[in-house]
Amino acid sequence: MNLQGLKLGVLITKKTFRKLENQTVPHRINSLANAGKQIDINLYFFSIIELDIKSKSITGLYWSDKDNLWLKNDFPLPDILYLRSTPGKMYKGKFSKLIKEINIKKGLIINYPAFDKIDVFKKLNTVELAQKYLPDTTPFKSFNTLKIMLTKYTCVYLKASQGRKGQQVMRIKRDCNCGFEYSYYLQSKINAKGKIIKRKADSFGQLRLPISNFFKNNSVLIQKGIELLEFDGSPIDLRAELQRTKYGKVKITGISVRVGKVNSPITTHFKAYEFGAFFKNKLNYSQQRIEHLKTKIYRFLFIIYYCLEYHYGEYGEIGIDFAVDHNDKIWFIESNSQSTKVSLERSHNKETYSKSYIDLLEYAVNKYEKHNEQQI
Ligand SMILES: Nc1ncnc2c1ncn2[C@@H]1O[C@H](COP(=O)(O)OP(=O)(O)O)[C@@H](O)[C@H]1O
Numbered sequence: 001m002n003l004q005g006l007k008l009g010v011l012i013t014k015k016t017f018r019k020l021e022n023q024t025v026p027h028r029i030n031s032l033a034n035a036g037k038q039i040d041i042n043l044y045f046f047s048i049i050e051l052d053i054k055s056k057s058i059t060g061l062y063w064s065d066k067d068n069l070w071l072k073n074d075f076p077l078p079d080i081l082y083l084r085s086t087p088g089k090m091y092k093g094k095f096s097k098l099i100k101e102i103n104i105k106k107g108l109i110i111n112y113p114a115f116d117k118i119d120v121f122k123k124l125n126t127v128e129l130a131q132k133y134l135p136d137t138t139p140f141k142s143f144n145t146l147k148i149m150l151t152k153y154t155c156v157y158l159k160a161s162q163g164r165k166g167q168q169v170m171r172i173k174r175d176c177n178c179g180f181e182y183s184y185y186l187q188s189k190i191n192a193k194g195k196i197i198k199r200k201a202d203s204f205g206q207l208r209l210p211i212s213n214f215f216k217n218n219s220v221l222i223q224k225g226i227e228l229l230e231f232d233g234s235p236i237d238l239r240a241e242l243q244r245t246k247y248g249k250v251k252i253t254g255i256s257v258r259v260g261k262v263n264s265p266i267t268t269h270f271k272a273y274e275f276g277a278f279f280k281n282k283l284n285y286s287q288q289r290i291e292h293l294k295t296k297i298y299r300f301l302f303i304i305y306y307c308l309e310y311h312y313g314e315y316g317e318i319g320i321d322f323a324v325d326h327n328d329k330i331w332f333i334e335s336n337s338q339s340t341k342v343s344l345e346r347s348h349n350k351e352t353y354s355k356s357y358i359d360l361l362e363y364a365v366n367k368y369e370k371h372n373e374q375q376i
C-alpha cells in the first residue's frame with residue numbers, strides 16, 4: 001500500500017508539544033511515532049495552537065530519521081486525526097471547526113467524540129443487555145439528590161462528567177454517628193505525584209461547601225459505591241483496552257488489574273498487573289473460577305464496546321474501566337476514548353503495548369482507504 005501522501009495528525013496538549021519542540025520525547029509519543037515508522041505512514045503532532053483554521057494548515061512536528069531530530073513543517077489538515085487530547089473550553093470553537101473541516105474533506109477521526117460520563121450512563125441504560133452492569137447512577141441535580149443517594153447507600157461516588165485520571169472523583173461514606181467521611185485524590189501541581197485527602201463532616205450540611213469547592217460549576221454524577229475487591233487493604237479495579245485491528249475486527253488487547261493505595265478512593269496512579277496472573281497468584285482464585293470470570297468479562301466488554309459504538313459511532317480504540325465484586329459480578333465504571341494505556345504498559349509485555357499502536361494505525365489507514373474507495 002502506498003501511504004506516502006496520506007497524513008495522520010495527532011492532536012496533543014500544548015505541554016507535550018513544547019516538550020517535543022525541545023526534543024524531550026514522552027515515551028508514549030515515541031511508541032506512537034515508532035509504530036508510524038514501522039507501517040511507513042506520515043505522522044505529525046500538533047496542539048490546537050498550531051492550527052490555522054483560515055488557511056487550513058498546521059505547523060506540526062514530525063520525527064526525521066535523516067536528521068535524528070523532531071522537526072517543524074507546515075502540513076495540510078490531516079486525512080486521519082487521532083486525538084490524544086481534547087482542547088479545553090477556550091478552544092472549543094476552534095476544535096469544532098477542525099472536526100468539521102476534516103469531515104468535509106472526508107477524513108477519518110479514529111477516537112471521537114470523547115465520552116461524557118453522564119451521557120454514557122444515560123445511553124447505556126437504554127440498552128437492556130448493558131443495564132445489569134450499571135451501578136445506580138444519577139445526575140447531581142441538587143444536594144437533595146445526594147441526600148437521597150446517601151440514604152440508599154452507605155458509600156457513594158461523585159464524579160465530574162468530563163473528569164480524568166481520578167482528579168474529579170470524590171467518595172463520600174456515611175458513618176455510624178450521622179456524619180460523613182469524604183475523600184479525594186489531589187494531584188500535585190509540580191510533579192506527577194499526588195496525595196489522598198480524607199476529611200470528616202459532622203452533618204450533611206457540612207458536605208456542601210467542600211463539594212461545591214471541589215466540583216465548581218462542572219456537571220457531576222452521583223453513583224453507588226461499588227464494593228471493590230481488596231488486596232492487602234488496597235482497592236482493586238480493572239482496565240481493559242479494546243481496539244480495532246487492521247481489518248476492523250474488535251479485539252481485547254489486554255486486561256489489567258489496578259491496585260490503588262491503601263484506603264484510597266481511586267485505584268489509578270499506583271500498580272497494575274495482568275488479569276489472569278493477579279487473580280491466580282495474588283487472590284488465589286482457582287483456574288476454573290478465573291476461566292468462568294474471563295468468559296463473563298469478555299462478554300461484558302464486547303457488549304459495552306458495541307453499545308458505545310451504536311450510540312456514538314465507530315471507534316478505533318476504547319479503554320473500559322470496570323470492577324469485579326466478591327460475587328464475581330461485573331460493574332461498568334467508565335469508558336475512555338483517549339486512553340494513554342498506562343496500565344497496559346505497566347502490566348503487559350512491550351510487544352503487546354507497541355503492537356497496540358501498530359494495529360490501531362493499520363486499522364485507521366485501511367478504513368480511510370476503504371472509505372475513500374467507496375467515494376470514487
Ligand atoms: N462507583 C464507584 N465505586 C467504586 N469505585 C469507583 C466508583 N467510581 C469510580 N471509582 C474509582 O475511582 C476511579 C476513577 O473513576 P473513573 O470513573 O474511572 O474516573 P476517571 O475519569 O477520573 O478515571 C476508578 O478507577 C475507581 O477506582
Ligand SMILES: [Mg+2]
Pocket residue numbers: 165166321334
Ligand atoms: Mg477511569
